[in-house]
Amino acid sequence: MRNFAAMLAVTLLATATLSAANPVVVDMKTSMGPIQIEMYPDKAPETVKNFVNYANQGFYDGTIFHRVIDGFMIQGGGFTPNMQEKETGAMIQNESTNGLKNDKYTIAMARTPNPHSATSQFFINTGTDNGFLNRASARDGWGYCVFGKVTKGTEIVDAIGKVATGNVGPHGDVPRTPVIIEKVTIAQ
Template sequence: MISMVTNLGTIRVQLDLEKAPITGKNFLWYAGNGHYNQTIFHQIVPGYMALGGGYTEKFEEKPTQFWIRNEAFNGLKNRKGTIAMARRPDQADSSTCQFFFNLADNPHLDHASRKNAAEYGYCVFGRVIEGMEILEKLNHLSVRDQGDFPSVPTPAIVIERVGT
């Protein structure tokens, strides 16, 4: 289990290292190295998802490691309250550090086939076990476009630290 302390409160997530070992270990590596500390949720789409883990409050991109293999075929579904890895829309195996919380059931993000990146899906690797009220708060924040960043929450939602 990991704890994600934000300026809205703490979210506790149970990682599924059995069904998503590569993804879970990747997330734990970034967390263990302090990567997520003082990052923000830089995009929130109400009724859809909250994306974070890649930028500071000044929108400076955090350095990343190599891309990891997409484990979206693991049977876990993009349901409300799950955490999944973000990736490039055109590259199935392009996840690094950014993640998102599903703020609703998002079956269109589930693995459908290995034909192309669009159908490959987004890898779920855990679920919220405490702090769903924080996700509800995220889901109801005001958002605005800020330069190249769409749907930025106001005020900024800071991930103060992530740890086990």
Template sequence: MSTASDNPTAIIKTVRGNIMIELFPQNAPQTVSNFIKLAQDGFYDGTAFHRVVPDFVIQGGDPLSKDSNPGNDGTGGPGYTFADEINPWSLGLSDQQISNLEAQGYQYTKDLTSLPNRVGALAMANAGPNTNGSQFFIITTKDQPGLNGKHAVFGQVISGLDITRKIQAGDKIEKITVNQ
């Protein structure tokens, strides 16, 4: 299925139902490309939503969530990291906010238009600046402007937002299918 914009879509098949995401390669091209490749390679199949915070986010994409040790969930990835694709100016961050984030190591570009961390956003989970890998989160119930400038949004839930709110910690991602 394609959207009116002809952006690629992804269906995250979970034990609780399907979540359909529109992906935005024009806003975060490397991030979208990475997500699509991992999905097509079956990387996400059988991983769990290892972090679920009510009224905030569901987080998944860690291959270590497949093992029997819940203590390492949230620490795994694909074996590489890549840079953030964020334009804080397009998000309306103040010069002071940008300066503070740059002091923490964030590096930005004006070559992209970033999307805000709002309800239904699909964004990269990371451990700090330029540490993106495979983990992602979906914002479930309240906009999260405090995440702007730190996490690249690369998609938006277009169907199944109700499913994101039913996800429990440990629920499996059965498969992610991408339609380009």
């Protein structure tokens, strides 16, 4: 009963947060410094709701940026510092028809080749020309759903994008020193 009450409170808080004025502001504290992101529930309502739910549950706290490709993107939200993948909730529908583009410093959902497979993982674009990730240009006709943009801490994003990487088991482009997402909070 206590777990149900906690889940209900999280859901009500997420709903109240999404009902607030657009955009939704996210504070992401990382081991390399703070990043602030604004999300657009008017453009990607299910994606923003999904991210807010994970954040409010504390899911992202203690995860890492597990894939970093200089000049392209930094990806996080699914692995612990010892590269253990976290169990996630249900997959969400791809909202890449929203008109938002994979421009530098935008945040988008990571997914498998299935266009509707995004769960918790996201990436921040660091490349100046990631247009091939947009729906109109994507080989699969779907692309990757952008749902927000970094508004403060772009220098932190740039620094993360420059860390030394290597292989850990089957995973490539893993930072040699973990870049930890210490805390993600919804500011409004």
